Amino acid sequence: MAKAKTQYTCSECGGVSSKWAGQCPACGQWNSLLETAVETGVNRFSGARTGLAQASPVVSLGDIAATDVPRFPTGIEEFDRVLGGGLVAGGVVLIGGDPGIGKSTLLLQALANLSRDKRVLYVSGEESGAQIALRAHRLAIDARELKLQAEIQLEKILATLAEHKPEVAVIDSIQTVYSDALTSAPGSVAQVRECAAQLTRVAKQTGITIIMVGHVTKEGALAGPRVLEHIVDTVLYFEGDTHSSFRLVRAFKNRFGAVNELGVFAMTEKGLRGVSNPSALFLSQHDNQVAGSCVMVTQEGTRPLLVEIQALVDASHVPSARRLSVGLEQNRLAMLLAVLHRHAGIAAFDQDVFINAVGGVKITEPAADLAVLLAIHSSMRNKPLPRGLVVFGEVGLAGEIRPAPRGQERLREAAKLGFSIALIPKANAPKQKIEGLTVVAVDRIDQALTRVRELD
Missing domain, CATH: 2.20.28 (Rubrerythrin, domain 2)
Known part of the structure; x- marks a missing residue:
């Protein structure tokens, strides 16, 4: 050729x-x-025109029937949740994460479940067949029907896909695959872009669901060109500390489902297992109430989660006080301390302030603002917040407390887990009473601190 x-x-x-x-x-x-x-303009592998799909005539949008995309589940409930209900025929999924966090383990478990009634193919460029068989034996999963190929040359992989016609194929990983058409080394920008484009084209033309594993850089971003994330349909990231037994899988892009969905797994001797009550992971178990601890309800996609926010305020012994935030945005912490001083009269310019989200979870939504300020205030007073208190709400620069989306779902989740008092924005106040939950609605940060003191 x-x-x-x-x-x-x-x-x-x-x-x-x-x-x-x-x-x-x-x-x-x-x-x-x-x-x-x-x-x-011509596919050098098949001689056909290089379109992502078959050509179709121009039609009006109103003449197209809006039907749901059919899905097939992987048998792992938390993984299906992140995918939006399951895999889609012809879809391309990119999953990335730190080395050793569980990407290959999760996909091997999913393919073992799918192999019972579908044709599946595992293409490994990093491990031999004996290593994968040893992992399957260690995880005690039945993967006898799983087809395996240890190959890194793109042309041979495409020939295998054309011959065996699997319904689901895993490429582990895209950084190890190379094409003879390019002289650069595997993992280079040119190789990753070309190989991913060819695999995506095959997926769209044949209806094969392709899952690609991607490496990450030392900063945590997916390695390779940014176009890699643009051409695929779904981008998933593994989060969590490799030294911890818990893993989080988050969807950052999904053309067939909701983004920012979160799947929670526990790493066990038998592989990754879904966690049915993830809120328990992010709440510390204190025998008695402690100062500087506040529980909030965050929304991850369609799932409300209860997370404990911890604050430690201590006298600073250096001219410039320290501001450290783990799991929350550090710049937002500085802004909230300024709001606390200006609109509540509580100064922390000579105090070191440390904030932590329990369980290693990362909170990006501004609805955590109120919980952060109450935790800081509790640590400064060295007095615990009332038992059974849960809060959420965004704090503006003018000191107002703004509503958070899906407030009713957050309140129902808190009541289900046994919390009795909810301090929330006035705009999120429920129209009907929630059984077992006393709702305290506030619209200013100074008013919120006053109500907390009254509840003590």
Whole structure:
């Protein structure tokens, strides 16, 4: 087979050069030329035109029937939740995470379940067949019907997909796959982009569901070009500390479901197991109420979770007081301390402030603001908050407490777990009383602190 032509494209200006050079001849940028395959309009593997799907006529949107996308579950409930209900035929899923966090383990468990009634293929570029068989034996899963191929050459992988026609295929990992059409090493930007594009094209044309495992950089982002995340249908990230037994799988992109869904797993000797009550992971077990602890209800996709926010305020012994936040945005902490001083008259400029979200969870929504301020206030007073108190609400720069979305679901989840008092924004006050839950609605931060003192 004749080797496909390549060219070098500047990542800054898009200029094209036939040979690599340290400096782009068009814009003068250094080290910006990347090897790419020359687009000919014809698939060099099959000779067919390179479209993502079959050509279709132009139709009006109103003439297209809006039907739900059929899904098939993987047999792992928490994984299906993150995917939006299950896998989709022809969908491309990219899952990334730190080394050793459980990506290959989760996919091996899912493929073992799917292999009972579907044709599945596991393409491994990092482990041999003996290593994968040993892992399946260690996890005590029945994977006798699972087809396995240890291969990293793209052309051979595509030939296997065309021959065996699996319904689900896993590529572990995309950084190890290379194409003979490019001279760059496996894992380079050009190889990752070209291999992912070819696999995506095959998925759309044949209806094969392809799951690609992606490496991450030391900063935690997916390695390779950003276009890798754009061309796939679903992007999942593994979160959590490898030294902890709990893992979080979060959806950052999903064309067939809701984003920011969260799946919670526990790593056991038999692999990853879904956690039925994840709120228990993020709540500390105190025999007695402690100062600086406040429980909030956060919303992760369609699931409300109760998370404990801990604060420690201590006298600073250096000219510049420290501000440290784990699991929450550090810049927002500085803003909230300024609001606390301006609108509640409580200064912390000479105090070190440390904030932590229990359980290693990362909270990005602003509904945690009220819980952070109450925890800080409790630590400064060295007095615990009332037992059974749960809060949520966004705090504005003017000192107002703004509503949070899905307030009713948050309150019902708190009542189900036995909390008796809810301090919430006035706009989230329920129209009907929730059994077992006393709702205290406030609209200002100073009013919230006053009501907390009254509840003591």
